[in-house]
Amino acid sequence: MRLGDIDKRRLDGEEGPAVRHAMEHLVKMGEAFEAEEMVDLHSCHLLSDYRTMGEGGLQFYEQLVEWGGAMLVPTTCDPMSMDLKNMDKFDWPEGYPERQTRISDAFRELGVALTFSCTPHLGHNVPKFGENLAWVEGNATGYANSVLGARGNREDSITAPLAGIAGRTPKFGLLDPRNRVGECLVEIDPNLMERLGGDGRRCADFEALGMIIGDFAYDRVPVVVGLRPNMETEELKAICAACSPALIGTLMLLVGVSPEANTVEEAFGGEVPRDVDRLWVDADAMRRAYEQLSNTAKEDVDVVMSGCPFKTIYEIQEVAELLGDNTVEDGVKFIIHTDRVTHVLAEHMGLTDRIARAGALLTTDTCEYCMPIEHMYGPDTVIAADSMKMRRLVAGEGKPTWRYGTLTDCVNAAITGKFRPTHWN
Amino acid sequence: MNLTDADKRKLDGGEGRAVQHAMEHLVKMGEAFDAEEMVDLHTVHVFSDYRTVGDGGVNFYENLVNMGGHISLPSSCEPMSMDRNHNDQFDWPDGYEEGQQKIVDALATLGVQPTFSCTHYLNANVPKFRSNMAWVEGNATGFANTVIGARGNREDAVTSPLAGIARRIPKYGMLDPGNRVGDCLVQIDPHLIERIGGEGRRTADFEALGAVIGDFAYDRIPVVTGLPDYMQNEELKALVTACSPAMTTTLMLLVGISPEARTLEEAFGGKVPKDVDTIRVTEDDLREMYGKLEQTTKEDVDIVISGCPFKTLQEVQELTQQLGARKVADGVQFYIFTDRITFNMAEDMGLVDKIEAAGALLTTDTCSWCMPVETMFGPDKVIASDSMKMRRLLAGDGKPTWRYGTLTDVVDAAVTGKFKPRRWN
Amino acid sequence: MSETITLHGHSVSKGVGEGEALVCDKPLSFIAVGISNEEGIVRIDRHPLNGQSIVGKVLIYDTDIFSTGGALSMYTKKTIFNTAPAAVIWRKAHNIGAGGTIYAGIPSMDRIEEGLPWDLIGTGDWVKVDSEQGIVEVTKKS
Numbered sequence: 002m003r004l005g006d007i008d009k010r011r012l013d014g015e016e017g018p019a020v021r022h023a024m025e026h027l028v029k030m031g032e033a034f035e036a037e038e039m040v041d042l043h044s045c046h047l048l049s050d051y052r053t054m055g056e057g058g059l060q061f062y063e064q065l066v067e068w069g070g071a072m073l074v075p076t077t078c079d080p081m082s083m084d085l086k087n088m089d090k091f092d093w094p095e096g097y098p099e100r101q102t103r104i105s106d107a108f109r110e111l112g113v114a115l116t117f118s119c120t121p122h123l124g125h126n127v128p129k130f131g132e133n134l135a136w137v138e139g140n141a142t143g144y145a146n147s148v149l150g151a152r153g154n155r156e157d158s159i160t161a162p163l164a165g166i167a168g169r170t171p172k173f174g175l176l177d178p179r180n181r182v183g184e185c186l187v188e189i190d191p192n193l194m195e196r197l198g199g200d201g202r203r204c205a206d207f208e209a210l211g212m213i214i215g216d217f218a219y220d221r222v223p224v225v226v227g228l229r230p231n232m233e234t235e236e237l238k239a240i241c242a243a244c245s246p247a248l249i250g251t252l253m254l255l256v257g258v259s260p261e262a263n264t265v266e267e268a269f270g271g272e273v274p275r276d277v278d279r280l281w282v283d284a285d286a287m288r289r290a291y292e293q294l295s296n297t298a299k300e301d302v303d304v305v306m307s308g309c310p311f312k313t314i315y316e317i318q319e320v321a322e323l324l325g326d327n328t329v330e331d332g333v334k335f336i337i338h339t340d341r342v343t344h345v346l347a348e349h350m351g352l353t354d355r356i357a358r359a360g361a362l363l364t365t366d367t368c369e370y371c372m373p374i375e376h377m378y379g380p381d382t383v384i385a386a387d388s389m390k391m392r393r394l395v396a397g398e399g400k401p402t403w404r405y406g407t408l409t410d411c412v413n414a415a416i417t418g419k420f421r422p423t424h425w426n
Numbered sequence: 427m428n429l430t431d432a433d434k435r436k437l438d439g440g441e442g443r444a445v446q447h448a449m450e451h452l453v454k455m456g457e458a459f460d461a462e463e464m465v466d467l468h469t470v471h472v473f474s475d476y477r478t479v480g481d482g483g484v485n486f487y488e489n490l491v492n493m494g495g496h497i498s499l500p501s502s503c504e505p506m507s508m509d510r511n512h513n514d515q516f517d518w519p520d521g522y523e524e525g526q527q528k529i530v531d532a533l534a535t536l537g538v539q540p541t542f543s544c545t546h547y548l549n550a551n552v553p554k555f556r557s558n559m560a561w562v563e564g565n566a567t568g569f570a571n572t573v574i575g576a577r578g579n580r581e582d583a584v585t586s587p588l589a590g591i592a593r594r595i596p597k598y599g600m601l602d603p604g605n606r607v608g609d610c611l612v613q614i615d616p617h618l619i620e621r622i623g624g625e626g627r628r629t630a631d632f633e634a635l636g637a638v639i640g641d642f643a644y645d646r647i648p649v650v651t652g653l654p655d656y657m658q659n660e661e662l663k664a665l666v667t668a669c670s671p672a673m674t675t676t677l678m679l680l681v682g683i684s685p686e687a688r689t690l691e692e693a694f695g696g697k698v699p700k701d702v703d704t705i706r707v708t709e710d711d712l713r714e715m716y717g718k719l720e721q722t723t724k725e726d727v728d729i730v731i732s733g734c735p736f737k738t739l740q741e742v743q744e745l746t747q748q749l750g751a752r753k754v755a756d757g758v759q760f761y762i763f764t765d766r767i768t769f770n771m772a773e774d775m776g777l778v779d780k781i782e783a784a785g786a787l788l789t790t791d792t793c794s795w796c797m798p799v800e801t802m803f804g805p806d807k808v809i810a811s812d813s814m815k816m817r818r819l820l821a822g823d824g825k826p827t828w829r830y831g832t833l834t835d836v837v838d839a840a841v842t843g844k845f846k847p848r849r850w851n
Numbered sequence: 852m853s854e855t856i857t858l859h860g861h862s863v864s865k866g867v868g869e870g871e872a873l874v875c876d877k878p879l880s881f882i883a884v885g886i887s888n889e890e891g892i893v894r895i896d897r898h899p900l901n902g903q904s905i906v907g908k909v910l911i912y913d914t915d916i917f918s919t920g921g922a923l924s925m926y927t928k929k930t931i932f933n934t935a936p937a938a939v940i941w942r943k944a945h946n947i948g949a950g951g952t953i954y955a956g957i958p959s960m961d962r963i964e965e966g967l968p969w970d971l972i973g974t975g976d977w978v979k980v981d982s983e984q985g986i987v988e989v990t991k992k993s
Contacts, residue, residue, distance in 0.1 A: 075659070130683075342549065394884060
């Protein structure tokens with residue numbers, strides 16, 4: 002890998018031990034991925050939750066602080082393992098909040114904006130066309146690459162902060178424009194497109210669609226045709242949630258939506274390869290996806306969750322409207338996740354109160370993925386959710402079982418205690 | 427203008443009186459600008475401040491409410507004429523608070539997100555490539571068109587909410603892709619680029635550069651070459667602030683930055699016209715612009731203002747670093763403007779405490795442009811500011827006199843009471 | 852005498868490590884919610900390795916899926932709980948697995964020249980990964 006003078010200076014320790022340490026790692030990463038050079042970094046988004054990083058992660062961040070590390074680019078952070086506004090509503094293991102607080106303290110020292118959000122692309126760290134990112138968080142990098150035309154891999158939780166401290170990152174994967182070209186083709190049936198989404202169904206439908214696209218494309222860049230032009234932000238956010246639980250890469254070239262895919266030909270870098278691997282997605286595929294996402298047939302639910310990725314203000318409004326004057330069934334927990342930024346608006350709009358009056362809880366800063374879920378819910382717990390991502394990430398031995406359905410179905414489950422799917426049947 | 431069946435139904439009152447009222451106006455607007463058709467609208471940003479809209483504006487909004495109007499698109503609103511967090515710090519004229527409250531209430535009923543921000547595109551209403559917008563606010567439409575590639579005119583305060591209610595807008599100006607082509611060329615001298623911006627100078631420098639570009643382009647679309655490959659959000663925000671105080675249009679094609687200007691040729695829609703009107707911007711132009719923005723040579727300042735457009739979290743951070751442990755001089759008022767979302771973040775990060783401890787005030791929801799500045803400050807006051815936009819909009823008979831300088835210069839002025847400009851001298 | 856074969860591949864994280872192979876042809880994630888940090892046991896719904904321990908194994912899987920947090924989860928497994936694998940071999944490295952193994956000092960390789968790793972190595976085989984040299988020695992389970 003060719004290093005610039007500035008890279009060499011940083012590697013030699015002229016900008017302090019934190020920068021040197023970061024550069025040493027970045028050089029190894031660059032070599033492993035055969036990067037030819039480093040590029041300037043423009044934006045960073047870091048992992049925050051103690052549940053995932055554990056003691057090692059905490060030590061990692063504190064060590065960076067001790068070495069005088071500081072983020073050289075605008076930096077935000079992912080959700081954490083607690084909700085400071087609702088500490089009494091959850092049963093945290095001993096020592097958890099203290100350790101999570103130490104991570105926040107380290108972030109303050111490093112100059113990280115304490116957003117604790119998985120949707121930084123919709124507020125507080127909005128990337129631009131052509132910008133170089135070192136971001137963790139699949140749905141965010143998915144949206145940033147696919148919808149905004151920014152450039153970044155689904156960066157790992159170690160490389161992201163180190164790149165931010167060095168202000169540089171090796172140019173490989175999606176940071177290299179040559180790799181931003183379609184490798185397979187997904188065609189959405191127009192009859193399906195007409196039926197997809199709408200109030201109460203948007204998130205579940207488009208997350209399921211994202212999963213279908215992602216499972217097919219897997220480690221390739223999919224070109225998707227047949228979407229409506231000018232898709233809603235919430236629809237695109239849901240599709241991009243597939244980047245991590247299904248698609249391991251993080252660019253979908255959505256023809257008519259992505260700035261780099263004005264036409265299907267442009268998406269393939271000139272012309273569509275004749276023998277391109279194709280997938281046709283119709284209503285049957287959707288039905289199968291919904292089925293696949295439930296891992297129990299039990300009707301009685303203990304927990305209902307929505308807001309993965311975090312809910313936008315409009316999605317919170319949608320929940321409040323679906324709840325109406327109903328209240329959540331005794332014994333059922335209905336948890337809705339958003340970030341503190343959106344929570345401010347929700348409070349100003351009276352939505353937080355409406356949701357609380359119905360007996361549901363609008364959390365901030367956290368979600369089931371970041372919480373110690375085994376400690377909080379046993380394997381007998383049945384969770385209904387409209388998030389494919391949460392369902393795929395938080396399932397397995399010792400963990401709760403899941404039912405998958407639309408927001409309408411989930412809200413009804415919260416009100417009645419019974420999950421009765423009504424969509425795509 | 428060709429109206430679709432759906433448009434005609436709306437015009438005939440098939441979707442209620444408010445939609446009909448809105449369509450009647452939109453048809454007149456479309457005809458006035460020779461639009462051939464209407465297009466779907468995707469996002470709305472409307473006026474809020476009582477100072478500007480007055481009782482006519484109150485009646486306008488309340489009338490829309492009475493007609494059953496509702497904006498069911500992603501929306502946000504401009505700063506208002508009050509900071510309810512700091513009401514005791516300002517002397518509002520009689521009847522002001524009541525007038526403002528009526529607007530706040532009407533906007534809530536209409537379904538507008540209570541952002542009260544001029545930089546909603548960075549945190550609460552982020553448009554996408556090709557989104558059709560009906561937005562007021564020059565810096566916001568400038569950023570959205572120029573940096574994101576969304577489409578919208580600098581919409582007027584009447585048409586914007588009406589388009590939001592009708593969900594349609596006549597396709598003219600920047601909404602028509604055929605018009606998104608350069609009319610003139612601005613070449614930035616490389617020596618200037620080397621020296622422009624940086625900590626403490628970013629806003630003033632790039633707002634001044636924007637004014638140079640905007641004064642030249644005026645009602646044309648400038649294509650700008652010679653900018654760095656990458657510019658920070660804060661630099662771009664400052665640059666596009668020229669859309670309103672200098673440029674009457676709202677798209678700058680920044681070669682290498684704007685998604686529609688990947689090359690110089692693309693920016694001109696194919697090839698560069700031979701006789702294109704061209705200017706070269708050098709350090710001298712910036713020096714001259716700084717000079718032109720000064721109205722007085724008085725050193726003693728009464729008021730210091732920063733945060734037009736509203737400060738980002740990074741800028742609030744920069745300001746606290748510039749202040750350090752210093753205190754604002756007795757008799758000087760130092761106002762820093764931001765929105766409630768950013769304020770909330772700044773509070774979490776301990777920045778609000780630092781600013782208050784220094785004797786400065788970080789406001790929310792408002793700025794000196796939205797305030798009744800004549801009654802609050804009067805013509806004898808000297809204001810130092812790093813905002814070209816505020817300086818141009820708020821000067822004239824009966825209004826305060828202005829000094830223009832960098833953030834470093836204005837922070838020093840706040841601390842010492844003396845404005846001593848050092849930039850470009 | 853068991854059969855020993857030598858494979859060649861591309862080094863991602865340099866070092867030498869050996870252990871019993873744990874093999875699948877599916878993607879996997881090191882995130883705590885998928886493989887517990889404390890025990891190193893896979894707990895991922897419908898995953899072929901669900902319920903199995905990765906501790907001290909030479910772990911062979913397709914590439915990394917799920918959260919980017921996998922890198923710090925791997926670091927915690929290695930430095931705090933000693934529940935990390937001895938080495939990792941992928942068909943194709945994802946930067947999540949690469950970042951984690953490089954930083955935690957776990958040898959890792961991808962792109963085995965002789966074929967797909969799960970066709971060449973079976974669960975229970977003894978595997979020595981020498982990513983300094985770019986070679987893998989496999990002693991087949993007898």
